Amino acid sequence: MKTGVLNLGDFIQQLVKKEMVSPNLYVADVEFGTEIWDGKGEMNIKSYQVSIA
Numbered sequence: 001m002k003t004g005v006l007n008l009g010d011f012i013q014q015l016v017k018k019e020m021v022s023p024n025l026y027v028a029d030v031e032f033g034t035e036i037w038d039g040k041g042e043m044n045i046k047s048y049q050v051s052i053a
Helices: 008-017
Strands: none
Touching: none
């Protein structure tokens, strides 16, 4: 099983630092999924967790 952690706070701070996003904005929600354009496939999610600190 593959696992991963993405620290959105660090990611967003880098975007602010590079002036790619305004520091006055905020995150309204966090979504996860796929966008299938063509064909077929399968994705099995056994666990999904979002922590806000």
